[in-house]
Amino acid sequence: MSYDPRQRELGVFLRAHREQIKPEEVGLPTSPRRRTPGLRREEVATLAGLGLAWYTWLEQGKVTASRQVLEAIARALRLDDDARRHALTLSGLYTSPDGDRHEQAVAHLRPVLERWTTSPALLLDRHFDVTAWNEAYAALWGDPGRLPDSRRNLLWLMAADPRVRAVLQEWESLARDVFAQFRAQAGLHPEDPRARAVLAALEQDVPHLRHWWRCQTVREFPSRTVTFDSTAGQITLVVSPLRPADDPEALILLQTPATETDHARLAVLVSRGPGERREPLDAPAGQHEPRLRPGQVPVADQPVVLAEPDEDGTQHPRDRGLRDPLVQPG
Structure with a gap:
């Protein structure tokens, strides 16, 4: 018993x-x-x-x-x-809401996101597909609507979008937190075809980062502060994850300017519209290079070492500049 x-x-x-x-x-x-x-x-x-x-x-x-x-x-x-x-x-038997329920959540929450005029926000389903966003998000990060459906996903944006690497100072640590949260949710649905498709897209576009999604670290996404390098100056944002009751497996990521100065700089970007991005958001992976900060080494030029082998003996490349103690086999 x-x-x-x-x-x-x-x-x-x-x-x-x-x-x-x-x-x-x-x-x-x-x-x-x-x-x-x-x-x-x-x-x-x-x-x-x-x-x-x-x-x-x-x-x-x-x-x-x-x-x-x-x-x-x-x-x-x-x-x-x-x-x-x-x-x-x-009883551990609850299954996630179906697509209709998430669509209802999108309809209810899109007006809420738009009310945050100077706080970038986006709504994710349980696969981390981006299903809604506001104008502030498009102004700061680029319009997700320009991405093909198969790549309109936060995992893909964090790992494969060169702009994110170029302008987000905490890119790697934030990306690792996103992958750990995704793994915690995807583990509840191991046969989910969309989750498999997202990982297949990452394998195709950024295979040198495969140790990120093969790592078994899981973690709830915490509130945190990130710094964005924009043409209006550095902007510090407080990233807060919110769970909507309409769809408990969905996630709202609200990015609030930390100070009045950050608020003013973001307001400038919002007034310009989503034209801040210099290269097309939907360009094929590897077709353009990210803008580098002083002292930053292009990903293609970073030394590559082999990670610890899998149980079957297969070894996978790991970027020396992306090593992290959380990346452990199994």
């Missing part, structure tokens, strides 16, 4: 909902002698087609349930969508 704390929490959750339902709401007779608030355990078990002993163990947190069983209990207890999702989450 299982004594997982989440299973105990599930039992408490089911009992609370059981006690809130009146017998007549589910077609059961009432009696003045009834002393149990709501439904009895045996009544829920009968409505869900389960044995009394097994359902009792479930409320006590001693057993785990299949998705089919939890769905039957959710119907018996008349759980709404939020309560049903919570029960499945506690």
Whole structure:
């Protein structure tokens, strides 16, 4: 029998909902002698087609349930969508919202993003595909709408877009955090075809960085400060990840100017529109080189060393200038 704390929490959750339902709401007779608030355990078990002993163990947190069983209990207890999702989450059975739900989130959140007139913001789905952005984001980073759908993804932008490397001082550490967050989410859906397609695009466009997505480090994306080199001067931004309730696996990345000076410089860029980018955003990988800061070595000229071999003995190139203690095999 299982004594997982989440299973105990599930039992408490089911009992609370059981006690809130009146017998007549589910077609059961009432009696003045009834002393149990709501439904009895045996009544829920009968409505869900389960044995009394097994359902009792479930409320006590001693057993785990299949998705089919939890769905039957959710119907018996008349759980709404939020309560049903919570029960499945506690059991580790919750699956991500479908595409329709994310499309609804995009429709609801796009006006919110546009209200942040001097704070770049973008909305990501669970694959880190960019599904909405505001004018401030386009002014600072370039318009994602100019990218083909297959490359309109934050992982691709962080790893393969030369402008990001050229203007973001914390490019590598921020990119590593993005990949670690993606890996934490993608690991829940190992057979997802879109996640595989994103990694295939990276393998094609920036194969020298493959150790980034082969690394098994996972991490929730933290709030952090980054510095952007723009034609209006350096701009410091506070990057904050926000989870929309409309789609819990989606992510809003809000980039707030850190000071009044940063706000003023970003306002200048926004007034110019998305023309800040000098080279086309959708140029094929390797067709143009990023603008380099003083002392920065072009990626193509960086020495290459071999990373630790995989379990099958295969070794992969690693840029000497991109070494990081977090990159470990396995």
